Amino acid sequence: MSRIYDEEWLGQRLRVLRRAPQGWVRAAQELPAARRSLDEIVARAEADLEFRAALIADLENALTQAGFEPGPRALDELRKRLELRGGQA
Amino acid sequence: MSSLDAATDAELVRRCREGDAEAWNALVERFSRYVYAICVKGFRLRDEDAEDVFQDVFTRVYTHLDKLRDDAAVRPWIAQLTRRLCLDSIARGSREQPAPEQDFEETGDDFAEIEEAFAVREAVTTLGEACQEILDRFFAQDQSYRTISAELDLPAGTIASRIARCLRKLREELEGRSEPSGESRE
Numbered sequence: 095m096s097r098i099y100d101e102e103w104l105g106q107r108l109r110v111l112r113r114a115p116q117g118w119v120r121a122a123q124e125l126p127a128a129r130r131s132l133d134e135i136v137a138r139a140e141a142d143l144e145f146r147a148a149l150i151a152d153l154e155n156a157l158t159q160a161g162f163e164p165g166p167r168a169l170d171e172l173r174k175r176l177e178l179r180g181g182q183a
Numbered sequence: 184m185s186s187l188d189a190a191t192d193a194e195l196v197r198r199c200r201e202g203d204a205e206a207w208n209a210l211v212e213r214f215s216r217y218v219y220a221i222c223v224k225g226f227r228l229r230d231e232d233a234e235d236v237f238q239d240v241f242t243r244v245y246t247h248l249d250k251l252r253d254d255a256a257v258r259p260w261i262a263q264l265t266r267r268l269c270l271d272s273i274a275r276g277s278r279e280q281p282a283p284e285q286d287f288e289e290t291g292d293d294f295a296e297i298e299e300a301f302a303v304r305e306a307v308t309t310l311g312e313a314c315q316e317i318l319d320r321f322f323a324q325d326q327s328y329r330t331i332s333a334e335l336d337l338p339a340g341t342i343a344s345r346i347a348r349c350l351r352k353l354r355e356e357l358e359g360r361s362e363p364s365g366e367s368r369e
Contacts, residue, residue: 100352101347108307108322110300114219118234122211122241126204129245167238 121165128168135162136175149176187242189257193254200248211241214258216304216323218265220297226269232276236268237321256302285307319348 095149113119135157139146142164148156153173157164187195187209195213198206217242222233243264244257253261307315316335320326321342332339 099357101350104303104350105322107296107300107303107320110224110296111216111220111304112323113319114215114237115234118219118237119211119215121238122215123208125241125245126202126207181261 121167128164129161131164132168132175133162134170135160135172146176182183191255192257196248196251196254196257197331199245201267210257212243213263217258217297218261220300221262221294222269225266225297228269228272230245232272236265236272239268240265263300284291287357304351305358306353306360309356310349310352314352317342317345317346318353 133147138160139149145156145160148159153169153176157172187198187206190198190206190209191223192213195206195210199210210304215237218237222228222236223230228236240261244261251257307318310318317331320331320334326334331337331342334358337345
């Protein structure tokens with residue numbers, strides 16, 4: 095395929111891939127750490143019935159008390175994994 | 184600049200699978216603009232929907248990386264995943280709030296342009312940091328000569344010629360790529 099890479103064509107293509115918002119990129123980069131944190135919470139909830147009850151009663155408060163600070167997406171994921179959908183949250 | 188900027192897609196995927204956090208950061212950095220462009224340029228999603236799709240794409244990439252059969256095919260896989268999730272988002276939106284007429288029409292032009300833009304961007308990464316910076320500021324961030332001059336501490340009168348020089352180098356780089364041979368290119 096032969097193509098003429100003139101300045102106009104190049105300029106148009108360079109404008110297409112704009113930076114995604116920094117917060118989105120950072121959140122995606124922090125995914126592995128966030129998932130490790132979620133795994134830890136779920137494992138603890140399975141092993142500790144008292145902790146699980148506290149999570150069911152007030153998810154965000156129980157997490158804060160336990161030293162976790164998950165964001166809204168992580169909270170949604172956690173609700174699903176703990177099967178709290180439609181519950182207290 | 185990360186030492187992983189020059190890594191192939193396959194190498195990045197392999198290192199991500201081994202739990203290398205730096206490689207994951209680089210993979211997100213490499214494909215974030217691409218995923219974003221598919222969401223907002225290809226499918227014209229609203230910001231809040233685009234953000235959901237964006238995060239969902241990278242969550243699935245992270246959790247399903249083991250299932251990727253060909254590490255070098257990560258880009259088409261990400262493209263396919265993003266398109267599917269964008270279509271799901273549009274379908275969900277129209278179920279929740281039926282529009283009198285659908286204002287989205289998928290055309291090949293925007294997607295072809297995104298693919299070309301990705302190839303151009305890959306070529307830009309070979310030009311050196313100074314060119315990458317000035318081209319990105321001028322074209323992708325819409326910065327004026329004055330802003331670029333102030334932020335990069337360069338004489339204002341030289342910005343246009345620097346951009347022209349970088350574009351020339353970019354053209355030479357692209358013309359030198361006579362046929363698709365990189366493993367990350369389709």
